Amino acid sequence: MFVLRQCLTLGTKSSIRNFSATTNLVNLTINEDTGVAIMELNKPPVNSLNYELLEAMHRTLVKLENEKCPGMILTSSSRSTFSAGLDLLEMYKPTVDKARRFWSMLQNTWIKLYSTPYPTVAAINGHSPAGGCLLAMSCEHRIMVPDKMIGLNETQLGIVAPQWFQDCMRNIIGERQAEKALIAGRMFTSEEALKIGLVDELATDKEDLMQKAHDFLDEQMGLPPLARSVVKVGFRKDTLSKLINGREADIKMFLDNVFQPKVQESLENYIQMLKKK
Numbered sequence: 423m424f425v426l427r428q429c430l431t432l433g434t435k436s437s438i439r440n441f442s443a444t445t446n447l448v449n450l451t452i453n454e455d456t457g458v459a460i461m462e463l464n465k466p467p468v469n470s471l472n473y474e475l476l477e478a479m480h481r482t483l484v485k486l487e488n489e490k491c492p493g494m495i496l497t498s499s500s501r502s503t504f505s506a507g508l509d510l511l512e513m514y515k516p517t518v519d520k521a522r523r524f525w526s527m528l529q530n531t532w533i534k535l536y537s538t539p540y541p542t543v544a545a546i547n548g549h550s551p552a553g554g555c556l557l558a559m560s561c562e563h564r565i566m567v568p569d570k571m572i573g574l575n576e577t578q579l580g581i582v583a584p585q586w587f588q589d590c591m592r593n594i595i596g597e598r599q600a601e602k603a604l605i606a607g608r609m610f611t612s613e614e615a616l617k618i619g620l621v622d623e624l625a626t627d628k629e630d631l632m633q634k635a636h637d638f639l640d641e642q643m644g645l646p647p648l649a650r651s652v653v654k655v656g657f658r659k660d661t662l663s664k665l666i667n668g669r670e671a672d673i674k675m676f677l678d679n680v681f682q683p684k685v686q687e688s689l690e691n692y693i694q695m696l697k698k699k
């Protein structure tokens with residue numbers, strides 16, 4: 423543990439391999455002593471998930487899988503935001519081809535993240551609405567800094583959280599809480615999210631956040647990895663298979679939904695509102 427902390431705080435070059443050169447959108451740091459990967463989303467200002475960021479994430483997850491990563495921390499380089507969710511500009515007046523390509527990459531990335539055999543922890547160092555919340559919920563453990571917001575707020579935007587977003591939430595906070603949260607499109611403060619189990623721990627600041635994330639991975643990496651991963655994937659397989667076996671239907675649902683005039687109107691108003699802030 424001491425070695426790991428020293429590497430992180432001092433940035434000891436011999437112990438950390440940094441792959442940020444391969445893609446600027448995701449900074450990947452791997453500790454050579456422990457193998458632990460830190461995947462830092464780096465699309466300023468708010469890590470909105472456009473095709474390019476999703477593709478960079480997917481590529482990074484494939485790399486980690488090939489290298490038999492023992493554990494991964496997902497976090498963000500933004501000071502305010504973990505991820506602002508799906509990039510609204512990808513959904514506002516797209517061509518059919520662009521929308522289809524975007525949604526398919528979102529599916530690819532989520533399937534990879536949700537099915538990782540190794541332990542994953544979301545170090546949520548900022549706001550985490552909608553697709554940002556999905557990323558956090560796809561990790562095994564969630565630790566969040568205080569005074570930020572997290573949740574699936576789609577309803578409030580006049581759009582519908584896809585079934586697999588909803589399933590992820592239901593799997594974590596249970597049927598009743600998820601139904602209430604999803605119908606209202608409710609955003610929770612960090613403290614409220616802890617109370618309902620949407621996040622597992624709160625941290626005092628970024629340093630504490632990363633320390634707690636490493637502590638979680640240390641504990642998980644002490645377990646027999648094969649048994650651990652079989653149980654994890656077993657718990658997730660129904661949610662995964664639903665999407666994997668229904669990818670085309672899910673794309674069709676997205677396309678039908680996103681091209682509705684009412685949805686386009688809601689997106690336009692929301693984008694304008696964000697720009698005027």
Ligand SMILES: CCCCC/C=C/C(=O)SCCNC(=O)CCNC(=O)[C@H](O)C(C)(C)COP(=O)(O)OP(=O)(O)OC[C@H]1O[C@@H](n2cnc3c(N)ncnc32)[C@H](O)[C@@H]1OP(=O)(O)O
Binds near residue numbers: 510554
């Ligand atoms: C039809 C099927 C739908 C499928 C399901 C959809 C899922 C989704 O994920 S939809 C996206 C939902 N996301 C949100 O509701 C978040 C919107 N953003 C915010 O609430 C805030 O930006 C914030 C709390 C995340 C961060 O606040 P702050 O630090 O104050 O930053 P600003 O609001 O000033 O934003 C900076 C900059 O970024 C633009 N922006 C914010 N979010 C998005 C986004 N999701 N997509 C694209 N662009 C976004 C914002 O417009 C600002 O732009 P500029 O004015 O040009 O700087």
